[in-house]
Amino acid sequence: MIRVDLPRFDRFEAWRDAARHLVGAGIAPERITWADPDAPADLFGSDPMPPAGDAKVTATKDFLTLARTVASHSDPERWSLIYTALWRAQTDRAFLGNPADPLIDRLNRLAKSVRRDIHKMHAFVRFHELPSDGPRRSFGAWFEPEHLILQAATPFFAKRFADMDWLIATPKGIARFTGDTIAYDPPATRPDLPEDANHGLWQTYFANIFNPARIKTNAMRSEMPVKYWKNLPETHLIPQMLADAPRRVQAMREAGASDAPAFASKVTARIRQPLEDTPPETLAQAQEQAARCTRCELCHAATQTVWGLGDPDARLMLVGEAPGDHEDLSGRPFVGPAGQLLRQTMAQADIDPDRAWLTNAVKHFRFTPRGKRRMHQTPDRPHIEQCRWWLGIERGFVAPDLTVALGATAAFALTGDRTPLTLRRGKVQAGLDGGPVLITWHPSLILRLPDDRAAAARAELLADLRQAGRMLAA
Amino acid sequence: MMLAGNINGTYIPDMAQRTLDQKLAILSDAAKYDASCASSGTTRRDSRSGGIGSAGGTGICHAYTPDGRCISLLKILMTNFCIYDCAYCINRVSSNVERARFSPEEVVNLTLEFYRRNMIEGLFLSSGIIRSPDQTMGDMVRIAKMLRVDHGFKGYIHLKTIPDAGPELVAEAGLYADRLSVNVELPQDASLRQLAPEKRPETIRAAMADVRLGREAAKEKTFTGKRPPRFAPAGQSTQMIVGADGATDRDILKTSSNLYSGYHLKRVYYSAFSPIPDASAALPLIKPPLMREHRLYQADWLMRFYGFDAEEIGAAHPSGNLDLAVDPKLAWALANRGQFPVDVRNASRDMLLRVPGFGTKTVGRILAARRSGAVRYADLLRMGAIMSKAQPFVTLPDWHPGALTDSDSLRARFAPALEQLSLFG
Numbered sequence: 001m002i003r004v005d006l007p008r009f010d011r012f013e014a015w016r017d018a019a020r021h022l023v024g025a026g027i028a029p030e031r032i033t034w035a036d037p038d039a040p041a042d043l044f045g046s047d048p049m050p051p052a053g054d055a056k057v058t059a060t061k062d063f064l065t066l067a068r069t070v071a072s073h074s075d076p077e078r079w080s081l082i083y084t085a086l087w088r089a090q091t092d093r094a095f096l097g098n099p100a101d102p103l104i105d106r107l108n109r110l111a112k113s114v115r116r117d118i119h120k121m122h123a124f125v126r127f128h129e130l131p132s133d134g135p136r137r138s139f140g141a142w143f144e145p146e147h148l149i150l151q152a153a154t155p156f157f158a159k160r161f162a163d164m165d166w167l168i169a170t171p172k173g174i175a176r177f178t179g180d181t182i183a184y185d186p187p188a189t190r191p192d193l194p195e196d197a198n199h200g201l202w203q204t205y206f207a208n209i210f211n212p213a214r215i216k217t218n219a220m221r222s223e224m225p226v227k228y229w230k231n232l233p234e235t236h237l238i239p240q241m242l243a244d245a246p247r248r249v250q251a252m253r254e255a256g257a258s259d260a261p262a263f264a265s266k267v268t269a270r271i272r273q274p275l276e277d278t279p280p281e282t283l284a285q286a287q288e289q290a291a292r293c294t295r296c297e298l299c300h301a302a303t304q305t306v307w308g309l310g311d312p313d314a315r316l317m318l319v320g321e322a323p324g325d326h327e328d329l330s331g332r333p334f335v336g337p338a339g340q341l342l343r344q345t346m347a348q349a350d351i352d353p354d355r356a357w358l359t360n361a362v363k364h365f366r367f368t369p370r371g372k373r374r375m376h377q378t379p380d381r382p383h384i385e386q387c388r389w390w391l392g393i394e395r396g397f398v399a400p401d402l403t404v405a406l407g408a409t410a411a412f413a414l415t416g417d418r419t420p421l422t423l424r425r426g427k428v429q430a431g432l433d434g435g436p437v438l439i440t441w442h443p444s445l446i447l448r449l450p451d452d453r454a455a456a457a458r459a460e461l462l463a464d465l466r467q468a469g470r471m472l473a474a
Numbered sequence: 475m476m477l478a479g480n481i482n483g484t485y486i487p488d489m490a491q492r493t494l495d496q497k498l499a500i501l502s503d504a505a506k507y508d509a510s511c512a513s514s515g516t517t518r519r520d521s522r523s524g525g526i527g528s529a530g531g532t533g534i535c536h537a538y539t540p541d542g543r544c545i546s547l548l549k550i551l552m553t554n555f556c557i558y559d560c561a562y563c564i565n566r567v568s569s570n571v572e573r574a575r576f577s578p579e580e581v582v583n584l585t586l587e588f589y590r591r592n593m594i595e596g597l598f599l600s601s602g603i604i605r606s607p608d609q610t611m612g613d614m615v616r617i618a619k620m621l622r623v624d625h626g627f628k629g630y631i632h633l634k635t636i637p638d639a640g641p642e643l644v645a646e647a648g649l650y651a652d653r654l655s656v657n658v659e660l661p662q663d664a665s666l667r668q669l670a671p672e673k674r675p676e677t678i679r680a681a682m683a684d685v686r687l688g689r690e691a692a693k694e695k696t697f698t699g700k701r702p703p704r705f706a707p708a709g710q711s712t713q714m715i716v717g718a719d720g721a722t723d724r725d726i727l728k729t730s731s732n733l734y735s736g737y738h739l740k741r742v743y744y745s746a747f748s749p750i751p752d753a754s755a756a757l758p759l760i761k762p763p764l765m766r767e768h769r770l771y772q773a774d775w776l777m778r779f780y781g782f783d784a785e786e787i788g789a790a791h792p793s794g795n796l797d798l799a800v801d802p803k804l805a806w807a808l809a810n811r812g813q814f815p816v817d818v819r820n821a822s823r824d825m826l827l828r829v830p831g832f833g834t835k836t837v838g839r840i841l842a843a844r845r846s847g848a849v850r851y852a853d854l855l856r857m858g859a860i861m862s863k864a865q866p867f868v869t870l871p872d873w874h875p876g877a878l879t880d881s882d883s884l885r886a887r888f889a890p891a892l893e894q895l896s897l898f899g
Contacts, residue, residue, distance in 0.1 A: 100843040100853035123534045127591045139590065157592075159520035160528040164590065198587045204495050205588075208502040209539060209549060213748045214762050216542025224538040234537055242540050249749065257755035260568030267567050268559045271672055291676060300663050301732045303679040329683040329736075369735035369784075 003033045003046035006079070008173060009151055009184045011036075012071040016064075019083050025053035029087050034079030059086055063096050069111040072118075074147045078110060117146045118153040124228045125157070125168060128193040136179065138165040140193055142231055150175055154182050167191075199233040206234040212245035213252070283312050283397040286390070290363060295386040298364035298379070303328045308359030308394055315472055316356040317400035318342070319391070321409040321442055322379050328365035333358050338444035342406070345443065345458065349465035357398045361413035362387045384413050388432075395433060403435055404468050407442025415439075426464055428471075438471070440464035492574055498584065500574040504554035504565050505600060507750070508657070509713055509743040511535070513546040513595035513630040516652040516708035525626020527589060527596070529652065533630075534595055547598040547632060548588055552576055552614060556602030560659070560670035561756040562718050562747065565602045569752045575604075578617045585621060589629055596630030596652075597621065603636060611639035611647065618650035630708070637673065637681045644681065648688050648705035653740070656681045657713040658733065661726040665719035669756060682737040685710045689738075709740040716770060717747040717763040723796045724788025727773055731784040734777070744770040769796040776803055779834055780827045799889040804830040807867055808885050814867040815875050818849055831863030863888070 004018045015034070022032060027050060033042065059067075067082040085103055088095060095101050099108065127139035139161070145153070154168060154175040167176045174185045220238075229235040280286035287307045293299060306323035309332055326336035334342055334353075343353050362383050367374035379387075391413055395403070405411040408421045414437045415429045424439045431437040441464075446457045492500075518530030535544035553575035554565040564571055576584075585597045599617060601610050614633055621627040633651040635644055647654060656678050660666045663675040685706060692705035712733060714726060721729075730742045746762035753759050773796060776782040780803070787802050788794055790809040797805040807814060807830045816825050818840060826837045839857040843849050851873045855861055866878040866887075878884065 094846060098843055098846040099839040099857050100846065100849060102856070105856045119532070119534070123536050125592050129591075137590070141592070156528075159522055161526065161590065161592075162521040163524075163526050196591070198591055201495060201498055201584070202588060202591070202593050204498050205502050205548065205550075206537060206539065206545070208499045209506045209545060211506050211539075211541045211543075211748055214541035214543075214746070214764060216764065217540050219542030220538040220540050223535060223544065232537070238540055245540070252749045252751050252753070253759055255751065256753060256759070258570050258752045261570060264559065264568035267557050268672060271557060292674070294663070299676070301736075303683045303736060304676045329687055331680060331683075367735075369731045372735055372738060374732075374735045 001033050001042070001046050002027060002031055002049060003035055003042055004079075005035045005039075006037070008037045008186060011148070012068045015071060015079055015082070016067075019086055020057045021049070021052055022083070023057045023087055023090060024055050025050040026055065029080055029084040032080065032083065034076075034083070036076060039076070055090075057086075057090065059089060060093070060096055063089065066107055066111055069114050069152075070107055072114045072147050072149045072152045073110045075110060081107060081110070114147050114149060114152070118149050120225075120228060121145050121149060121153040122156050124224075124232060126199070126231070126233055127166060128196040128199070130194065132165065134165075136163065136165050140167045140169070140191060142169050142190055142193060144171055144228075144231060146227065148172055151184060158182055203234055203237055207237055207241060210241055212241070212248040215242070215245060217242070280393060283394070286393045286397065290390050293363070293390070295389065296364075296383050298362070298366050298383055301367065302364040304331050305363045306331055306333050306360065306365070307363065308357050308398075309333050310353065310357040311355050312357070312398055314355060314357040314398055315401040316351065316468060317395065317398055317403045318356055318358050318406060319403060319410040319414060320358075320360045320406045321444070322360050322362035322383075323365045324376055324444070325365065325367070325374050327360075328367075333360055338442070338447055341443040341446060341458075345462050345465060348462055349469055351465055351469055357394075357400060359391070359394055361391060361410045363390055379409060381412075384409060388413055392433065395435070400435065402468055402471055403431060403437045404465070405437050405439050407445060410442070411437070411439050425460065426467070436471075438464060438468055494580060494584075497574045497576055497580070498550070500572050501551045501554060501576060502549065504551045504571070504602075505549045505598075507564065507745065507748065508549065508598075508600060508634075509543065509745045510598065510632065510655060510711055510741070511544050511546045511549070512632075512653070512708070512711065512741060514708070515740060516630060517704060519628045521626075521628055525628050526586070527627050527629035529596070529628060529630050536593055536595065546595045547630060548585055548594045548596070549598040549600075550576070550581070550584075552578075552581060552599060552601035552610075552617070553604055554602050555604050557605075558603050558670065558672040560673065561754040562659070562669055562715055562750075564750040564752065566754065568754065571752050578613065578620060581617050582620050582625065585629075586625060586627065589627075594629075596627075596632070598632040598634075600634035601636070607636040607638035608640050608643060611636045611643040615643055615647050615650065618647065622650045632708075635681055635685070637678045639681075641684055644684055645688060645705075648685065648692075649703055651706055652708040653710060654685050654706045655711045655713070656685075658729070659713070659715060660719055661714050661716075661721040661729045662719060665721065669718065679736070682710060682712065682733070682739070686737045710737065711739055711741040711743060713743040713745055715747050716744050716767055717760060718757055722788070722794035723766070723770060723773070724784070724794035726770060727777065727784035727788050730774060731777060742774060744774070765798050766796070769798060769802055773802040776806075781824055782806070782828075800885065801830070803828070804863060804888060811879055811884075815869045815879050816867060817869045818854070819844070819871070829864055829867050831860035831867075833858065 006014050070078050070082050085107060098104060121143060125141045125143050127141045130138040130140050132138035150170050150173045157166060158177050165178045167174060169191050171187055173187050176183045280289055290305045290307055293305055306327050320334065323333060324336045327333055346353055362379040366377045366379050368377055403414060405414050411421060412418050414431045416432050417429065421439065425441060428436050428438050441457050441461050446454045449457055512533055514533030516529050520528035533546055535546050537545040555573050555575060556565045557567055559566045559568050588594045599614055601614055603610050618631050618633055621631065631651045632653040633647050635647065635654045635656045637656055658678055659670060666673055666675050688705045692702050695701055733739050733742055744767050746764050746767040747760060748762040749759040773787045776787055777784060787806060790805045791797050796802050816829055823837060823841060826832055826840060836858045840849055843853060848871045851870050866875045866884055
């Protein structure tokens with residue numbers, strides 16, 4: 001047997017050097033004994049290291065990461081397992097990537113246990129403040145990890161606590177940091193850490209953030225295994241917290257509802273929204289009421305009511321279908337792709353959007369969620385009919401000389417006529433309230449059409465908007 | 475207007491004398507009904523370039539309380555004085571709970587001292603509404619700014635956004651906080667209007683829309699090619715109370731799905747309605763529906779990582795509620811047996827994800843292992859599949875479920891757990 005003695009720290013690097021040498025020399029796994037620092041000497045002595053071979057030794061990057069992690073495990077067999085894997089990989093590279101292979105599976109499990117232990121060390125180290133005579137504050141902790149993770153786990157603390165000195169003592173070694181690199185020393189006796197007033201505050205926090213009406217101790221034990229409890233300042237409170245919980249819940253139940261202090265209703269009376277809606281006296285008041293609209297069910301899923309925008313004394317009103325995704329989020333009409341197309345076309349027709357009133361027939365977004373996106377849905381007749389209430393109020397206050405209906409939904413909302421748009425586009429119809437309504441395409445239709453037909457539709461939209469301009473000028 | 479300060483003067487005359495310890499007790503007790511605890515998914519940063527702290531790796535849970543919730547952040551209220559009267563909340567104006575208020579310096583110091591002792595990942599700051607939404611939000615932003623700017627704090631900060639606060643305050647909050655959240659509180663607008671009359675569902679949603687737009691704007695380069703400052707890099711989350719109103723699980727999941735798609739939330743937290751001291755007559759105290767909460771989280775996972783949509787999960791049971799006895803994926807599979815058994819040798823990733831007992835990691839491993847040859851029963855066991863669940867739903871070279879898939883007693887194979895649970899749940 002060839003015996004390889006591994007050091008206390010920088011173990012993985014030592015293993016890697018030896019393993020490269022031994023695989024290169026063609027030494028099979030069963031001929032090697034890997035010895036950790038505390039391992040007993042071999043009774044029968046060992047063979048000398050063979051001379052280096054000339055075989056090229058290769059490994060994948062993923063395997064080296066896995067092996068490095070496994071090297072921190074406390075299982076004495078780990079060295080021969082990663083050596084065996086390296087040995088096999090020289091003739092069968094593919095097996096490293098097969099999670100169903102028993103050896104890879106075992107290494108994955110060892111690595112997982114190490115990663116978990118490192119994660120728990122990051123979670124459960126508790127520093128005590130130590131007296132310091134320099135400008136940097138000083139802290140110390142005692143921690144008992146399951147594996148040999150001191151070196152793997154401590155760079156985390158150096159990054160996080162760069163502005164303080166700290167030491168973490170464990171049964172297998174000590175890590176010290178004073179602002180530069182971490183120094184590792186062999187284990188010493190457990191240090192006496194001074195009382196720290198903040199540990200008392202921490203216990204107060206721990207006891208009070210606990211909800212006695214929810215007891216789920218299994219979840220607690222699986223994530224905070226009992227083996228770590230002895231060095232945590234808060235865990236000794238747990239038995240008392242649990243013992244006390246039923247009494248506290250019972251007391252809540254018996255106490256039941258309490259009488260509100262007298263001032264409470266006075267406070268809320270001043271900030272509550274009025275419940276009844278009286279008919280709005282101004283356009284602004286109408287907008288405020290519409291913001292709380294629940295006339296149809298669209299308000300439950302949509303973000304907000306998207307009210308009209310523009311000049312309240314405008315002679316021209318443009319009515320679209322309903323807000324889309326962008327409009328719903330921002331609360332402003334015609335800001336999405338269709339809105340941009342409309343604004344461009346308006347500019348071409350010499351119509352200033354700020355001097356018109358832009359709004360929608362339906363003021364809430366209708367959609368179906370698909371993963372992270374919301375797919376637009378055309379509003380149904382009941383939505384349009386319910387929302388006509390607001391459109392009517394809006395039209396009453398703005399009192400435009402001409403209204404342009406963009407698309408079928410707006411045309412129906414304004415005229416009550418549901419016949420197909422193809423025959424009506426470019427024509428003026430009487431609105432339900434008597435005002436003239438010019439019918440045209442909705443810009444979103446243009447965005448959906450194939451290029452050749454889109455260009456034609458866009459030309460028609462432009463022609464209709466120009467016609468609107470001429471009608472207003474006349 | 476009656477202000478919190480007057481309430482203070484009238485009702486808690488000795489507040490000024492409260493010790494830090496007493497304030498911490500009151501203001502952490504007041505914060506515990508918020509389930510959110512995440513501290514992951516933000517920008518990677520650490521203190522080697524100055525300041526204190528690090529973030530950006532996996533979140534760390536520094537402790538667990540016996541209620542099964544993790545402690546990752548110092549979760550406290552700035553104050554539990556509140557002018558709102560939300561029936562489900564211990565801090566509502568009509569409650570007689572003890573009141574306290576931290577100074578901004580106290581919050582900053584507690585955060586830093588706990589942080590230095592490795593007890594927390596950072597701060598989750600929320601507050602009762604005092605005086606006005608703007609004033610409250612302004613104070614919270616000031617605390618976050620002190621931590622970031624005065625102390626170079628690189629740890630995690632989660633701020634609860636006050637829905638009616640001005641957009642410029644929310645914009646500033648996004649510069650200092652990793653995460654912003656607004657709680658929708660209840661799954662249906664009608665229940666919120668009834669139980670939280672000062673809150674408005676539309677302003678809550680508008681606040682979430684603002685955060686989404688703020689995040690998107692921060693990702694776009696300006697015309698000079700400069701990147702704008704980061705805005706809430708860990709995204710936003712929200713919370714719904716489960717069991718305080720009549721919403722079914724199907725309603726709840728539909729609401730979640732609207733929220734995920736509309737505001738790109740990182741998480742929706744479900745919080746089983748829990749009895750509070752000093753309860754409101756408007757909401758009778760119940761035993762918190764913990765199993766229902768658990769099933770909702772499982773269903774939420776199915777929506778986010780397994781390609782299920784709310785409707786198909788909700789439709790698995792005619793009541794619109796999730797089956798408490800079996801997990802929602804198994805319930806869906808039992809209701810859709812026509813799609814099974816799945817042949818593991820050639821099934822698509824999407825279909826493998828729908829097999830009960832296969833998690834996302836297991837499916838990843840199956841796909842990797844298929845490249846090296848047929849996957850057999852023992853391989854699946856090794857790769858983490860829960861074969862006791864998967865058996866009726868898969869075929870393998872060395873396994874066929876036969877009549878098991880369509881057997882009438884299949885649900886009963888998995889359901890006996892219900893009887894055990896009902897003793898407690």
